[in-house]
Amino acid sequence: MRFGKREQVVVLFIGTALLIFLVHLLIFQPRATEYARVKKEFEDGVAALRDTEQPQSPKQIDDFNAKTVKYDQEVTSLVTELRLTIPKHYARLGTESVQLRMKDTLDAMRELVEMRKRVKTPQLTFLDDRKDAAGVQQGWNIPAELSERTLGVRGAIWDTVSQLIQRWDTMSLVKTPLDKLKHRFYYNQLLPSLALPPMEICDWVAGVPGVGWVFFNDKELKDQLQKSGLGFSQGTVDVRPNPYSINRFGPLLPVFKRLWVAELVWAKRDPNTPITKEQLFEALEVYPKYYPTDHGIVVANKELQALVDIVKLAEKHGILEISRVALLKFTPVEKASRRVPGATPTPEATATPAGPAQPHGVIGFEAGLAEPGMMGMGGRPGMMGMAPAVATPDESKAVGTGTGLELEMRAYNANLVKFLFELTHGPRTYAVDDLYIYSDPKGELRTTMTIELLTDLRALKD
Numbered sequence: 001m002r003f004g005k006r007e008q009v010v011v012l013f014i015g016t017a018l019l020i021f022l023v024h025l026l027i028f029q030p031r032a033t034e035y036a037r038v039k040k041e042f043e044d045g046v047a048a049l050r051d052t053e054q055p056q057s058p059k060q061i062d063d064f065n066a067k068t069v070k071y072d073q074e075v076t077s078l079v080t081e082l083r084l085t086i087p088k089h090y091a092r093l094g095t096e097s098v099q100l101r102m103k104d105t106l107d108a109m110r111e112l113v114e115m116r117k118r119v120k121t122p123q124l125t126f127l128d129d130r131k132d133a134a135g136v137q138q139g140w141n142i143p144a145e146l147s148e149r150t151l152g153v154r155g156a157i158w159d160t161v162s163q164l165i166q167r168w169d170t171m172s173l174v175k176t177p178l179d180k181l182k183h184r185f186y187y188n189q190l191l192p193s194l195a196l197p198p199m200e201i202c203d204w205v206a207g208v209p210g211v212g213w214v215f216f217n218d219k220e221l222k223d224q225l226q227k228s229g230l231g232f233s234q235g236t237v238d239v240r241p242n243p244y245s246i247n248r249f250g251p252l253l254p255v256f257k258r259l260w261v262a263e264l265v266w267a268k269r270d271p272n273t274p275i276t277k278e279q280l281f282e283a284l285e286v287y288p289k290y291y292p293t294d295h296g297i298v299v300a301n302k303e304l305q306a307l308v309d310i311v312k313l314a315e316k317h318g319i320l321e322i323s324r325v326a327l328l329k330f331t332p333v334e335k336a337s338r339r340v341p342g343a344t345p346t347p348e349a350t351a352t353p354a355g356p357a358q359p360h361g362v363i364g365f366e367a368g369l370a371e372p373g374m375m376g377m378g379g380r381p382g383m384m385g386m387a388p389a390v391a392t393p394d395e396s397k398a399v400g401t402g403t404g405l406e407l408e409m410r411a412y413n414a415n416l417v418k419f420l421f422e423l424t425h426g427p428r429t430y431a432v433d434d435l436y437i438y439s440d441p442k443g444e445l446r447t448t449m450t451i452e453l454l455t456d457l458r459a460l461k462d
Helices: 003-048 056-080 093-116 156-173 179-190 219-227 253-267 277-283 295-316 413-425
Strands: 204-208 214-215 236-243 321-327 331-334 362-365 381-383 398-411 430-439 445-457
Touching: 093 253, 093 321, 156 179, 156 277, 179 204, 179 214, 179 219, 204 219, 253 277, 253 398, 277 362, 295 321, 295 398, 295 413, 295 445, 398 413, 413 430, 413 445
Parallel strands: none
Antiparallel strands: 204 214, 204 236, 321 398, 331 398, 362 381, 398 445, 430 445
């Protein structure tokens, strides 16, 4: 086949066309696309700027800045008034930050104890030592002070503290779980002398044959007992959640009580005894192991602060008595979905604060605490009734944290109405749920309710 000039011209033409196509595809088209994108952004920006108020003078810019500062202050003031801010020391884990959190707890506890002494109505009997006929504590049992006369302590309180720390140090050196429980038994015998009955301030109880029921707080010890095959009536040690603990009135309440008593004890310290505050706090199971550092402490402290507010409001409106208070667990709060007019809403469960802290749902033993090793079927833990199933809030959709307080109070009708109205219409995020009112022959009303509150907000995302 002869390759003449005509064929050369055709090949050259095709090659040139192909080169032009490649140049356009690799160079001009990407630039043209980028140009179109930048042009559209420019036009959108111009359109947005056209609708924006433009300053006519430098003074107007100053006015805009002043308005911005004012709006920011108003928003900050509102969030502070609603107590939705989280102080910076809750975001840090240093010793100083933990001490500031403890101070928040102690300040609220101190104000409640002082109001119990100062306020005539309401009577704050939920703080008192109130045992029922079976000897089970129905109050928080928070002492206002420690005295040898009221506690019946022989010798100085600080002597008891020295013995307690010695017991604690010995117990810490013991290796086997069963031996730890035996030493804990003797440690527990010293606690009532410091207004800390073990039955009330411990989360777990273990029945040890030959020793008795031993109350303790060490979750690691509980786990070791279970892993060793000695737990839950499967061996020589019977381990259970303590149904008598005041954690029935709040998961962290036993820790808060131990912290409060530790401060009272430290105030009576003997300067001649070489015991540090850190040793005392460790031996009384306050810090560093038991006082929490997660979000739960933010919520619990805000619950205490809310309780102080509620007591002051109850005093203002003449509520006669607050006989029971439980600090509820917290739950994420999801953003409410928007309703479309005319559309049928999709049913969905609402997030409500969990009920009072009940370790594993146990509220009591049907046959009481029998002799260790003698527990039969009648002595198995009695369980709470099953609550209706609700959807678990999605953490990824959460816009804040909600919690609540369960209250039982006594009041006259008109006073109760005024209290509830101001409670739900004041500048706080309080709402009333599960309200039950009972009348008695005296003309008084006995009321139980859940006061729900929002403790913090997160950045809202559409």
